[in-house]
Amino acid sequence: MNEAWTWRPLRELTIRGATWNPRADPRPSIRYIDVSAVSRDELRIVSEATYSAGNAPSRARKIVESGDTIFATVRPTLRRIAQIPESLDGEIVSTAFCVLRPDRHAIDADFLYFATQLESVMEGIAAMESGASYPAVRDVDVLDQVVPLPPLPEQREIAAALNTIRTASLHQAQCEANATALKRAAMRELFTHGLRGEAQKETEIGPVPASWELSTLGTLCESTDSVNLRSEADRVIKYVDVSSISRDYLCIETTPRFILKEAPGRARKRILTEDVIFATVRPTLLRVAVVPDELDNQICSTAFCVLRRDSKISVHNFIYYVVQRDQFVQQLAEIETGASYPAVTDRMVKEQVVPVPSLEEQREIIAILDAIDRKIDLHRRKRAVLDDLFKTLLHKLMTGEIRVGDSASSSLVQLI
Incomplete structure (x- = not known):
């Protein structure tokens, strides 16, 4: 670390804030930020609640100012950190x-926000956690953490570089959200009106184009099979459990390997390339x-309904x-059973009525939705690259391993 830098505890770099007393400060209403209002992915405030002073939550006590950094002390390793924007200056956050x-004579507001995200800070706070079922730390535990402190001009340069990457990442996140919203709207339009501009007919599942058929989902599928434990017992498999599915991305993310005879008891259903697997436990969570190709002839949990298309009927x-x-999803919500562990059976999934256009129109609809999914994936991958770049620069700039303006940092920033 540069000789001009020091390490200082946060308590020496921050000013104690004020608390709100509803009796002494009877505001007509407050805008309140709870822990759940902070996005763990974006590290910013994404929602707020308005209360009359008399109905405010008992935890609504801390007054914040623009530029403050708030750090959640309950389950702190979840990294619910945010900076207060100008729009919330003077409002209230949870205790x-x-x-x-x-x-501001000692530390730049943006530099402080980024410093709290350092691994060394997170590790120090994690070490102070107490409470097995509700882990938490005290404010003093956060304030005791030490952070690197370069001179103010260099702090501002570092913060500006990190903000450049963060802004680009947030832009990609917004583009992804916009594309996801477009997909939902497109699906509603395509499966209700089709692509031919034809008249609609009313059906048990709502309006669909007049030329479309209605069919049970199972009619579109071929039969599937399970593994043979006698002949395949010693086979090494890749296993897809319900937890393997990303609800955000609707894809398989993790596939642990097992010898089949030692695999979990639910590892029974054979899957082939292009099969669709639909989780029957908590089906409204939509894990599909x-x-x-790389999971062809592998094994998934019996908690999935395996849907193998009949190529003569569906593309x-x-x-x-x-x-x-x-x-x-709503159809399944109406028939799922089990209050604490809601589920449906494979049969219930396959009995659901779905709209079925001609093969040609199916292909056209799927081409549109595939294109939107590719756009979503593009923004997702761009954001992942930016997030990795941010983590690298956060560590290297904050520890002085590289400096703003160095060829190394310039090369990294130019990747944006």
């Missing part, structure tokens, strides 16, 4: 936050994915999209 108000990915429709 479950440690409010870090920068002493297409089996990729590639048609089933994948038709089960993502809000209407389909």
